[in-house]
Amino acid sequence: MIELKNIVVKFDNFTALHNINVHVKEGEFFTFLGPSGCGKTTTLRTITGFIDPAEGTVSVKGRDITHVAIEDRNIGIVFQSYALFPTMTVYDNIAFGLKVKKLKKAEIDRKVREIAKKVDLSDEQLAKAVSQLSGGQQQRVAIARALVTGPAIICMDEPLSNLDAKLRVQLRNELKRMQKEFGITTIYVTHDQEEALTLSDRIAVFNKGYIEQIGTPNEVYNHSKTEFVCNFIGDINRLSPEVSRALGADPAMHNYIRLERIHVNVEPKQSDVVLPGTVESMEYYGLYIKYTIHLGSQTIKVIEKNDGVNIYEPGQQVKVVLNPRDVMAYSAEEVAK
Numbered sequence: 001m002i003e004l005k006n007i008v009v010k011f012d013n014f015t016a017l018h019n020i021n022v023h024v025k026e027g028e029f030f031t032f033l034g035p036s037g038c039g040k041t042t043t044l045r046t047i048t049g050f051i052d053p054a055e056g057t058v059s060v061k062g063r064d065i066t067h068v069a070i071e072d073r074n075i076g077i078v079f080q081s082y083a084l085f086p087t088m089t090v091y092d093n094i095a096f097g098l099k100v101k102k103l104k105k106a107e108i109d110r111k112v113r114e115i116a117k118k119v120d121l122s123d124e125q126l127a128k129a130v131s132q133l134s135g136g137q138q139q140r141v142a143i144a145r146a147l148v149t150g151p152a153i154i155c156m157d158e159p160l161s162n163l164d165a166k167l168r169v170q171l172r173n174e175l176k177r178m179q180k181e182f183g184i185t186t187i188y189v190t191h192d193q194e195e196a197l198t199l200s201d202r203i204a205v206f207n208k209g210y211i212e213q214i215g216t217p218n219e220v221y222n223h224s225k226t227e228f229v230c231n232f233i234g235d236i237n238r239l240s241p242e243v244s245r246a247l248g249a250d251p252a253m254h255n256y257i258r259l260e261r262i263h264v265n266v267e268p269k270q271s272d273v274v275l276p277g278t279v280e281s282m283e284y285y286g287l288y289i290k291y292t293i294h295l296g297s298q299t300i301k302v303i304e305k306n307d308g309v310n311i312y313e314p315g316q317q318v319k320v321v322l323n324p325r326d327v328m329a330y331s332a333e334e335v336a337k
């Protein structure tokens with residue numbers, strides 16, 4: 001549906017995007033994930049039409065839109081800072097795009113009220129000025145405004161980053177529900193890996209103007225293609241050469257294992273490797289417990305489900321159970337590139 005082919009973007013002498021290739025399918029929730037400055041917003045702005053790429057093409061449903069004006073692309077946009085009109089009412093903010101399209105008053109009214117209901121904004125709130133609303137409510141206004149014109153595509157740039165943690169989780173669930181309900185092809189930008197993993201059908205992981213991997217949440221998390229991806233997408237242990245050897249991994253490689261793949265004091269299964277460790281510290285999260293454990297010359301972190309019975313205290317000797325199959329290995333040269 002949306003295709004970026006060999007996109008290069010330059011700001012003077014600085015190349016912000018090097019040969020970006022992405023193909024977003026119809027109805028897909030597709031996320032650009034990566035650290036600050038890696039080129040997520042620049043890629044999104046190239047799709048929406050704010051940036052003219054030096055090379056490459058953007059097409060939607062096979063039509064080349066690389067040089068089509070922003071307003072002719074039929075793409076809904078939600079930015080981090082909402083870009084709402086603060087002194088106008090919520091109603092007028094949502095109605096704005098429909099007025100620009102010169103729709104009849106009655107039709108505007110019907111559409112505004114319909115979308116407001118979908119994002120849980122009451123009639124009372126519609127009459128208020130945007131500045132009188134909370135951050136989460138303003139966020140819903142921004143989403144309603146982007147959806148009301150019925151775009152086939154919606155682009156969102158860190159739309160939840162100004163909200164507190166609880167509201168962020170609540171709104172992201174709503175976003176996902178609406179996206180599925182409307183079937184809108186969505187491109188979502190975030191630097192929050194948890195947000196990316198929970199929301200996305202597929203994720204593109206960016207680094208320094210390149211895409212390192214495109215895949216489903218499970219592919220990027222459990223089968224990280226590069227060392228950068230494996231480090232960026234969730235917590236992980238780098239294994240010492242000694243522990244690598246014990247697991248039958250090549251100690252010359254950079255070997256990693258995720259925290260939840262390691263277990264403490266369980267009955268080893270076939271092909272598991274058991275190493276003696278000493279608990280250094282534990283963090284109690286309720287749902288799970290995170291341990292830091294001395295394992296030979298290194299410390300590793302382990303996450304165990306909290307079963308309410310097996311809780312290990314600092315100083316305690318434990319059996320650390322690992323499986324060689326869970327090791328993700330990267331060549332040292334690849335890192336130096």
Ligand SMILES: Nc1ncnc2c1ncn2[C@@H]1O[C@H](COP(=O)(O)OP(=O)(O)OP(=O)(O)O)[C@@H](O)[C@H]1O
Nearest residue numbers: 011014016034035036037038039040041042043191
């Ligand atoms: N208008 C501009 N002029 C010059 N350089 C720019 C411009 N816009 C972006 N850049 C540079 O391009 C690179 C990518 O920026 P971009 O805004 O795409 O990053 P990002 O991944 O969205 O980061 P963040 O998570 O901080 O929003 C950065 O190094 C940035 O400084």
Ligand SMILES: [Mg+2]
Nearest residue numbers: 040041042157
């Ligand atoms: Mg950005």
